[in-house]
Amino acid sequence: MSRIGRFTPHPPAPIGRGEVVLSAADVSVTLGGKRIIAEVGFQVRCGEVLAIIGPNGAGKSTLLGALAGDHPYGGAITLDGREVTAWPNRELALRRAVLRQNNSVSFPFSVVDIVKMGRAPWRSITPVEEDDRIIAEEMLRSDTFRFAERSYTSLSGGERARVSLARAMTQRTGLLLLDEPTAALDINYQEQVLAVARRTARQGNAVVVVLHDLAAAAAYSDRVLMLADGTMRAWGTPEEVLTEELVSEVYRHPVRVGRDADGALAITPIRFPDEDPAATGTHAHPERTPK
Template sequence: MSRVIGRPREAAVPVRSEFGAAVVTAHGVSVSLGGTQIVSGVDFTVRAGEMLAIIGPNGAGKSTLLGALAGDHAYGGSIMLDGREVSAWSTRELALRRSVLRQSNTLSFPFNVVDVVKMGRAPWRSITTVAEDDRIIAQELLRSDTFRFAERAFTSLSGGEGARVSLARAMTQRTGVLLLDEPTAALDINYQEQVLAVARHYARQGNGVVVVLHDLAAAAAYADRVLLLAEGGMRAFGTPREVLTAQALSEVYGHPVRVLEDTDGTLMIVPVRFADEAPAPPSVPHDPHHHPDTEETT
């Protein structure tokens, strides 16, 4: 049976999880949107101190699964967040326990950058002091390299600048679980590495981080565990070395892939490139009723 978000009630303040404790547990998770099943049969656990990368080809169900973890989608099976079903938490209680960076971060009104980042502290209103909120906001503006244009309108920012501001907003929530949907998509290589390093550091502070990535090399370098999806189903879950094999990736992505090891032990995922020749077209199944000598030509 699908689950939906519970009714609002007085928010229960979260207690910090012990390092290594399960902060998100998914069992038999399925998600249907518009009458079509997008995700099915997914099982995994994220522990405090870990960073999980969700990977897979386009249409594999990565963002849909992340939306279910965030409480945005009704789901079948079980998703436990901080010891309770995601669907059982009120909206504010969810906001105190998980923060989300979605692919699309648009605003209808021209708020300036600092006001957008301040929105991340809204769930903590009346729980923490203004001084504590201001300290956290300033810290995340500096960490995301957005402090220098803090007074600019959010609507005037480039895609990369806006993505970093949205990350800062999510980070100011100071939740035990951070959910990131393709956080590096609009960034150059410098900021890509900075964002993933920040996410990994956040995990190392005793939080759980789940990130949807297309960059397989980044998943290998930064994630503690990897969940490989294909056609909505779970193909593999484990450490990068267990999941990121040439055979599995070549099969799932439909393209030959090499997995190499750098001198420092880092895995390098390299697609086989065809250079000047196009890849062979897919084979056509034999039709016993087809007779080439009688085929019409134009």
């Protein structure tokens, strides 16, 4: 057997729509001696988008890092039926792609070279022509093709975010993990990125995305996982999780939940809670609470 033959993995077998691709059971994460995540459990199926939400410091990015195999954890996280940490690095990269919150590149690589890195796991598996087609497709989809030859370090934060998304998308994995992919983007690109995530799921893949925007989570996800203080407060459909009572309690600010003119779930913060008869003093801004 040739050297290449011994070290070239086979492409992952397709997983049927609706089948579980990622499973977490009693997952806990401790970093720097502090428990960040405690006893979280859920499943992600092919064909769906799972949004992870919660206030600042809830542990959203830490949980996503554990799901990606980047953080040590207690409990079990299985990807394609195997513990995520048991997959060799290249095998793992063929099964899950990650868009991390911080994508720092210190060397002046061109944009196209950064995007090409996403095809590295497929080296010697797919022909160069196929790699080039996928790279061009994702650069066009992310609107980065027009500055393909520019240095990555010369880009704005929003442009870098789109390049990083294109790189993750070129991996063509069955599981896409996105950590706040819309944070540096204007409303146009926010909607484009989330539309890409939803389309990726509808094509039979699974997407897990950390979001701060509750309206976006309601609009684009099939299921929502709500974290608070490192624990799982709720997991279910947007309608089941994004209730006035639960959102107001977890985010410590009153909200109204209803439907907009198009029938979509709408979450609206009550801007001056002490002036709203439905709001309570426990949720009001301290500086606006009557003495």
